[in-house]
Amino acid sequence: MDDNKIKLAQKDIDDALSTVEAMEKCINESTLTNEEIKKKFMTLSEKVQQIEDILKTEGII
Structure with a gap:
């Protein structure tokens, strides 16, 4: 895998970890609406998919 x-x-x-931490904090503080939580979760899902694609391309998984 190149640098x-x-x-x-x-x-x-x-970035994905930061998103999870922000979601957890907001959920615990109840400051997000369901729509905002859904949007953050979709962003997280996209980032995880990008990471998975890179790792697959490099033969790591």
């Missing part, structure tokens, strides 16, 4: 793809995968993983 650029490793950096991209790491950035995507970090």
Whole structure:
């Protein structure tokens, strides 16, 4: 896996983790509407799919 793809995968993983942490905080504080939670979850799902695609392309999974 070349350095650029490793950096991209790491950035995507970090972004996904940040999204999860933000969602968890907002859910616990009840500051998000159901629609906002759904939007954040969809963003998270897209990021996870991008990470999975990179890892598959590189033969890691």
